[in-house]
Amino acid sequence: MTDLRLTPLAASLPSTVPFVGPEAQERARQATFDARLGANESVFGPSPRVAEAMARSSIWKYGDPENHDLRHALAAHHDIDAAHIMVGEGIDGLLGYLVRLFVGPGDHVVTSLGAYPTFNYHVAGYGGTVHTVPYADDHEDPETLFARAAETNAKLVYLANPDNPMGTWHDGSALTQALRTLPSGSVLVLDEAYIDCAPAGTAPALDPHDPRVIRMRTFSKAYGLAGARVGYAIGHPALIDAFNKVRNHFGMNRAAQAGALAALQDQDHLAHVLAQIDDARARITRIAADNGLTAIPSATNFVAIDCGRDGAFAKSVLDGLIARGIFVRMPFAAPQNRCIRISCGTPRNLDALARALPRALKAARGG
Amino acid sequence: MTDLRLTPLAASLPSTVPFVGPEAQERARQATFDARLGANESVFGPSPRVAEAMARSSIWKYGDPENHDLRHALAAHHDIDAAHIMVGEGIDGLLGYLVRLFVGPGDHVVTSLGAYPTFNYHVAGYGGTVHTVPYADDHEDPETLFARAAETNAKLVYLANPDNPMGTWHDGSALTQALRTLPSGSVLVLDEAYIDCAPAGTAPALDPHDPRVIRMRTFSKAYGLAGARVGYAIGHPALIDAFNKVRNHFGMNRAAQAGALAALQDQDHLAHVLAQIDDARARITRIAADNGLTAIPSATNFVAIDCGRDGAFAKSVLDGLIARGIFVRMPFAAPQNRCIRISCGTPRNLDALARALPRALKAARGG
Numbered sequence: 065m066t067d068l069r070l071t072p073l074a075a076s077l078p079s080t081v082p083f084v085g086p087e088a089q090e091r092a093r094q095a096t097f098d099a100r101l102g103a104n105e106s107v108f109g110p111s112p113r114v115a116e117a118m119a120r121s122s123i124w125k126y127g128d129p130e131n132h133d134l135r136h137a138l139a140a141h142h143d144i145d146a147a148h149i150m151v152g153e154g155i156d157g158l159l160g161y162l163v164r165l166f167v168g169p170g171d172h173v174v175t176s177l178g179a180y181p182t183f184n185y186h187v188a189g190y191g192g193t194v195h196t197v198p199y200a201d202d203h204e205d206p207e208t209l210f211a212r213a214a215e216t217n218a219k220l221v222y223l224a225n226p227d228n229p230m231g232t233w234h235d236g237s238a239l240t241q242a243l244r245t246l247p248s249g250s251v252l253v254l255d256e257a258y259i260d261c262a263p264a265g266t267a268p269a270l271d272p273h274d275p276r277v278i279r280m281r282t283f284s285k286a287y288g289l290a291g292a293r294v295g296y297a298i299g300h301p302a303l304i305d306a307f308n309k310v311r312n313h314f315g316m317n318r319a320a321q322a323g324a325l326a327a328l329q330d331q332d333h334l335a336h337v338l339a340q341i342d343d344a345r346a347r348i349t350r351i352a353a354d355n356g357l358t359a360i361p362s363a364t365n366f367v368a369i370d371c372g373r374d375g376a377f378a379k380s381v382l383d384g385l386i387a388r389g390i391f392v393r394m395p396f397a398a399p400q401n402r403c404i405r406i407s408c409g410t411p412r413n414l415d416a417l418a419r420a421l422p423r424a425l426k427a428a429r430g431g
Numbered sequence: 432m433t434d435l436r437l438t439p440l441a442a443s444l445p446s447t448v449p450f451v452g453p454e455a456q457e458r459a460r461q462a463t464f465d466a467r468l469g470a471n472e473s474v475f476g477p478s479p480r481v482a483e484a485m486a487r488s489s490i491w492k493y494g495d496p497e498n499h500d501l502r503h504a505l506a507a508h509h510d511i512d513a514a515h516i517m518v519g520e521g522i523d524g525l526l527g528y529l530v531r532l533f534v535g536p537g538d539h540v541v542t543s544l545g546a547y548p549t550f551n552y553h554v555a556g557y558g559g560t561v562h563t564v565p566y567a568d569d570h571e572d573p574e575t576l577f578a579r580a581a582e583t584n585a586k587l588v589y590l591a592n593p594d595n596p597m598g599t600w601h602d603g604s605a606l607t608q609a610l611r612t613l614p615s616g617s618v619l620v621l622d623e624a625y626i627d628c629a630p631a632g633t634a635p636a637l638d639p640h641d642p643r644v645i646r647m648r649t650f651s652k653a654y655g656l657a658g659a660r661v662g663y664a665i666g667h668p669a670l671i672d673a674f675n676k677v678r679n680h681f682g683m684n685r686a687a688q689a690g691a692l693a694a695l696q697d698q699d700h701l702a703h704v705l706a707q708i709d710d711a712r713a714r715i716t717r718i719a720a721d722n723g724l725t726a727i728p729s730a731t732n733f734v735a736i737d738c739g740r741d742g743a744f745a746k747s748v749l750d751g752l753i754a755r756g757i758f759v760r761m762p763f764a765a766p767q768n769r770c771i772r773i774s775c776g777t778p779r780n781l782d783a784l785a786r787a788l789p790r791a792l793k794a795a796r797g798g
Contacts, residue, residue: 068532068533068642068669068670068673069533069586069616069618070532070533070673071531071532071533071534071535071538072535073535074531074532074533074673074676074677077676077677078676079672079673079675079676080675080676081496081675081680082680083496083680083681085493085495085496085497085681087495087497087499088495088496088497088499091499100492103492103493105491105492105493106491107491108491109491110490110491114490115486115490118485118486118490118686119482119485119486121658122658123477123481123482123485123655123656123657123658123659123690124472124473124474124475124476124477124655124656124657124658125467125470125472125657125658126452126470126472126651126657126658127658127660128452128454128455129448129450129452129455130452130454130455132454132455132458153520153679153682154679154681154682156679156681156682157679157682160679164438164441165435165437165438165441166435166436166437166438166441167438168438168439168440171438182681189676189677219436249436251436275435284493288490288491289490289491290490290491290492290493290685291488291489291490291491291492291493291494291684291685291686292490292684292685292686293494293681293682293683293684302435303435305446306435306437306441306446308446308447308448309441309444309445309446309447309556310441310444310556312520312521312523312524312527313448313449313450314450314452314521314523314549314660315520315521315523315524315660316660317658317659317660317684317686317687318657318658318659319485319658319659319684319686319687320684320686323490
């Protein structure tokens, strides 16, 4: 050892993790977090029906590889045919399959500088080249992304609406308008992980037969099932069927299939959660203001707070919060890394944030 | 549409599924199966502690991407360091990652003709070439597999011990002996999915620092957690760490992590299940004999029954069982496809098998 006969591509890849998990941070600090506000999970939890459905799911059986029941329920929910829907192991898993289908060495993709790193991880993992476009006024910039796609002959363009990590969004009609400039041959990967938290009209009214767009949705955010790993893609049937070439057909957890179905069927719970998210966003905005900081308006289950200086200062504030038991994260790229990103929490979580933030700020300011 | 700009490799792949699931078969026949004896699941179910652990797992949180607690519990269980262990989304998921790390166009692997098709699916999916070696007297044939690996400069050699679909096995000492002929540069993928069901001494006593072997284990079989998707690999730390280059770091279901840990910690339940598996194997063997057929001795949670004629006849018997509400499967390749494969069931499941088999045989023989 250790002359592993890896493929040249695999040999060239680092053994990275896109994000260090909060549990690893807890082990390092030898204390649990008081408030888990860093991963945009839903502290409000899933519908109570989810636990019942998961418990009844007969975990000794493999899950249905066709995800039939969930796929058909989603089809009814969206009023489209089930042939437009692929269920997978979270959006992360679906992004991995999609990149594998389209991207190899010599292929190009476009994304925003500082957008979701797991997409970039997959592209690098299959040997593709990532081109980035800066945010415009803390918003992803569809026209510039699509122009860059034309320049680079990009196969995929990644755009999250609403955006992570900034929480900003575009109206669906603006996206529909911008789509006219998407170059022929580029597929828009429209990550709508946070769409349930966004104002009506944020999701563009797309024809599911439109071959230029694949939408990604998830049960990890507003539905409160991050740990279940259930996402789905909506797109043209030929594109959806292509997932069957490469996916792990028996990869879905059976309890997760049942839990996601139960979550979908409890829209009252979803509405209740969305009201709590609304309250939490307002509270985080007030906490920021109480500390002389500006919260960026958000259509997600988190709020980016502009700490008013550079990335090093925001990192110092973030470290101060983590040291005080508040797990949060921050954007990776300048100038968005002047912010810290706070997931919506319970009133008690946000009380803890309100106590810790002034101290973290004081420490970051040297004093 | 539909000029998808897939990679040339992806474009060349069929949209296949390695196995059609029983749910799809139930939908097609518009009736549920009376006995689910086709997927080598454990009808005896997991430890009762599993359900409690899963319910307590806070599914709204993402799972720990390091699988720390489960990995360390497994390390203690096997008396090795956690650096030798990678946890993944079932052996299927881990095989996919392993093949991705090693195999691209122009690379070769060796397996037995008719062995686990999901390994072949992954190899084809990454553009590699599969070379096969026939079974020898219904056993996988390590020496011949390794000789073929030498001829083909194979990067990976797949060997299941005990074997699926035949249920046969080699003593660990015989494998250790055979390993001397594994060519330099080939890694043995030793699939031990069924090892818990096998006689003592079936698992070879390997040095976990041996870079030539990676072992695969699972919670899907004797531990009764097929639907949870939890497998693990044991190997050299450099090989284990290579998974971090490509795996879906947040791909593990959090309830599954907790459930697998609880299952591991209830070895009494495992022993109880193994006794039930023993009884079921004996009962299936008797049912075969009662019908003038021969059961092949098994070290797994299933039994292959030799139907005494060719593959077409066995398929006819299998179809007859399915038509009578008994879900079973059969080997793919001749001459093993003279058999049908029956998973261990409850006494009630096997009563149903005992009733259906004579009728299925009679129908297959032309009435």
